Amino acid sequence: MSDIANTLDRSVAAAKATYARVDPERLAPFLEKVFGAKVALEDIGGGAAKSGSSSGILIFTARIHQNGEDEVKRLVLRYDPKSDQRLFVEYDLKSEFDLLSRLRNTSIAVPTVYGLDETGEDIGVVGFVMECVPGEPIPTSLFTSGPLVETDEAGRQTIYRDILRNLAKIHNLDHVPLGLENFTKKAVGRTPQEKLTNWWWKTWEWARPKAYDRLVPVREWLLANAPANENPVLMHGDPNLGNYLLHENRVAAMLDWELSSVGAPELDLAIQIVSMDPHRPHADQLPVRPPSEAQWLAMYAEAGGKQLGNLDYYKVHACYEILICMGSMSTYLPDDIVAQYDAMSGFYWALCERLMNQ
DSSP: OHHHHHHHHHHHHHHHTTSOOOOHHHHHHHHHHHHTSEEEEEEEEEOOTTSOOSSEEEEEEEEEEETTEEEEEEEEEEEOOOOSSOSOSOOOHHHHHHHHHHHTTSSSOOOOEEEEESSSTTTSSOEEEEEOOSOEEOOTTOSSSSHHHHSOHHHHHHHHHHHHHHHHHHHHSOOGGGTOTTOOOSSSOSSHHHHHHHHHHHHHHHHOOTTHHHHHHHHHHHHHHOOOOSSOEEEOSOOOGGGEEEETTEEEEEOOOTTOEEEOHHHHHHHHHHHHGGGGGGGGGSSSOOOOHHHHHHHHHHTTOOOOOOHHHHHHHHHHHHHHHHHHHTTTSOHHHHHHHHHHHHHHHHHHHHHHHO
């Protein structure tokens, strides 16, 4: 299990190493336009070393001088990596910025967003600036280090229940008055689910990894077997545990909304369950035993979550997304990490093909 944890941590670091570097001398004038005041930048650095690899992240302090006084804000720039060695073929940071802006006045725990450079003219990359919420992320390796290991069992139960309480709040949100009724991924399709399946396929087509042909029937199966969804909800889209920022065992903010769209609540739950599945066979070797699927679903129900339907279909879709991420990253990561990814992806190939054929 330590090999899996080490591979995940190293792959995040390797991906971030190739991303575009932001010039602080261009960022400061952009912030001056955003805040309408003189801005000085301090304590500039990257994001968490062991979590988040899809977008570029810059964390910094802004000293905003206005009316003879300084206001200090800890901020984050989330930006298009502008690298051939990137995870997705396309990044829509404007949609993410707009979504966070709409969610800010709801009960959903999101960072405050301040300004968007939609074209990259000001700071050299497309990106947006948001609040840096105090807290600690769960590392990509989940159960080997970080908040889940550092607390006791009661603390872990508090974390799990608050994660699912926040997810249920998203699913129960009345998103239509927020102008999100047609908030779907930009791809062909008659339904939000078809558009989502085809949006992910664009990255697979672009990356063309060695397992390209093997995923073709998975996509075809997903398109042919999608359950009817008469009451779509707002999905986070990537609610793996690493996208919850924790403070004192509570969710301080939910991060990384770039994959969000309207769709089925089952997909968010399937992503969480499937991302924990590879850890379960190694539970005896881990400092923390992962919760079972039944325990996870029971906690979601207790949190007021939606009634769930065909979870197995959405588990196939979750595997599809994970395999696309692994396949894309395998085209540019070092060979030793790719070899580990190939071994790890075997779990997801077997799971999705078994579910398709049952």
